[in-house]
Amino acid sequence: MSSKSGGIRVAVIGAGMAGILAGIKLREAGLTDFRIYEKADRIGGTWRENSYPGLTCDVPSHAYTYSFEPNPDWSHHLPPGPEIQAYFERTMVKYGVDQHIAFNEEVVRCAFEDGRWQLETRSGTGDTADIVIAATGVLHHPSYPDIAGIDAFASDCFHSARWDHMVPLDGRRIGIIGNGSTGVQIVSALASRAARLKHFQRSAQWIMPTVNDPFTDEERAAFHADPLLLKSMQNDPAYLEVAWGWTEAIIDADSSTMVQTEAAARANLEANVSDPVLREKLRPNYRAGCKRLIHSPDYYQAIQHPNAELVTDGIECIEPKGVRTRDGTLHELDLIVFATGFDAHRFMRPMNVIGRGGVELSQAWAKRPAAYMAISIPDFPNLFMLNGPSGPVGNFSLIDIAERQWAYISHFIAMIASGRAREISASHAALEAYEQERIKAAQTTIWGSGCNSWYLDAEGVPSTWPWSYRHFAAEMAVPRMGAYELVSPDIGSMQ
Template identity: 65%
Template sequence: MGGTWRENTYPGLTCDVPSHAYTYSFEPNPDWSRFLPPGPEVQGYFERTAKKYQVEEMIQFNQEIIRCEFKDGRWHLETKSGLTDVADFVIAATGVLHHPSFPKIKGLDTFQGDVLHSARWDHDIALDGRRIGVLGNGSTGVQIVSALAARAGKLTHFQRTAQWIFPVDNVAFSEEQKAALRNDRALLKSLQNEETYLANVERFTNAVLDANSPEILEIEAIARNNLEQSVTDPLLREKLRPTYRAACKRLIYSPDYYRAIQHPNAELVSDGIECIEPTGVRTQDGRLHELDLLVLATGFKADQFMRPMNVTGRNGLPLNEVWAKGPSAYLAVAIPDFPNFFMLNGPTGPVGNFSLIDIAEQQWGYIAQLMELVRKGECREVEARHEALQAYDIARKEAARKTVFGSGCSSWYLDAEGIPSTWPWSQRRFKEEMSAAKLDAYVLR
């Protein structure tokens, strides 16, 4: 249970979406501890919610799907343990970031200390007083450095590309505030749909959609001022200064990274890595950084989705063949030749700095409309048209090139052609698309 919050348990793990927005619409939570909640708290929320609504009773745990095949008008599923099932519909809610990506660095397998991927953390491995190296400086690397800089004997953060850091005050909610929310559901719901948050979502969306918008210039100014005002050493400040537009990569929210990297125990290394040796990391300037523990905050394979499970559509068509050049789906939900098969948070969906819970709920409402056609007997199969996907992809790519994601940096948002593979329009448009399915985009059989 819990997806990314199950797989990631590293020190400092924090959600970068405000807690009351990162909540199911039907299950507001008055007991969040902070504005940005810690990972274990999010995981606990999911577990409690599943138990409350008796979802656990419907789940087959520890079952790896190895085959998902459409034949004779239905989906046939098989798990690694031999369990089989037949279904009218399959909904892949496998997420995006769940297959860890390991760096291809010469000598990694020769390192004699401990090695941890951030998504496979071993809490039995000692941290305090040790020489720790962190590879990767996305949100995960930044959070780990912030959590461990004061605990390590020496912490070295290996930076390949500098990141823009957006300041945030991660305030704690008082017991009085939480009590007020428990006693006033209307107040709790108003906080969940807080106008300030929605306005920030709209502002951020406007910013990323137009690389020349006033909103992105404002975000850049705030991030730049954060760097200028937070880092005193001019040499370190220039190492930390990105050479690309703010929000071109996923914007990092942190209240304390700049403070952590200036800790006496911490060092930022921006020289490229030559190789890894048994006792540490050797950088291209010839220096050997001796380490006891190497942390790989190197992210995930963002193009996998439900793969490597074998998904086979109409007439034996393998999904791997359809996605040979890269994953795509109509409105991030449906794939031609895969009838009655839908996705939550599929390819080209909105994956910026906003709540994927909200996105998934909207997608579920859209999928439910399509399933209802079958339930009412209007058809047996619902399948996206090839023409609909083609038109969607052409329009999406044209719009994506104009976003700040396509303004000249390398990120996991980009597809094999270097085009941002995220939703390139407003959140309002996404909500409108999800509110009413356009049936002329589908074949109903």
């Protein structure tokens, strides 16, 4: 199974945050025979796809960096999208990963044949690899709402992840459909610029108060001068306690953290929305955390701007002149933006992935996407996922998640590279037990408490990690090899 260079060949699918991490770690391990396939013309994943006004990560800037590559130059306490994209681009070049990326090469087929993976891209490029790392991400397939007449609008209309920067914004009548983090950020950015801005809300959100002050020149100079200070910013105990503690609150709705969170969000609403009618429209009727918490320093101020209006009547249809709500009102608009998120359950699909014995991923995932520990799928040997199905997703850094997953996967890569194993994949029994335990736990979390969110799969089962972050960190420390089927180079299958 050796490649032409005498080692193993690795194919990485996707050049977002996780794909760049994979490239850096492969080079660090001395494995230089690899290719990263990127469907677009540049890296970045969700930070490339999204470029809307107001784009900001809700994880503190210094926590949203690779552990080995702190950034002293963040401009604000919460990182703006363009700075995140620039950070990944700089890091890619610094660590030599750019030499391994094939741009405009979308992998459309990936089949395990004769002990190796055969890849094919849309352009017809082929490759053969011993290991495939699926770093395809979660938030990159735009989800459009099911609204009658969605193609009937006569003026500008696009998804927030397909922002058309040629379209003027100032002095126009703008409608924002969707009020998750994206919709909230866009409203905050455009309320004062639009002639009239209408925010169409299906359900109110829990919005946590947050501060997004700029770092001063003196602070950034100190980060440059003192590596220990910069490292302490990355590992801020206060942030980690909040982030990790929040995951424990999710699995215990009556915890003190959950009580404090709901109290802080309610106080934010009460203190910052003066109109009692508007305040009640903005008051959620479900538990905090059932949907992803929103952190915003200024949404409540923006939605009270004289140019802004919150629309809570359901949408009947879209017409050439605007949006008609179920009360019969036609909201005339010049621009409609769908801030309606992504299909977070597609992962590698629509890529045609074929495992051992001709098993197709579409068959394996007929009921729901599933991977043992969010990383390995039975019958798909030597295919390992970063941020795969049932991985932790929430109000914390996915970079840290990916780094912990890579540490786990690196054990398998070392075994294959050294010849101790030829094929490694989770067993059917391990995945079945894991899924039974996961689903049982998920149904008792806050995500299963009755709201509709992108955390839920097609059957309404919460699809994300249902245990604490501390439990995740412990599981990622060392793989439980008894959960995996190994094929050795010499004696065939073994447990």
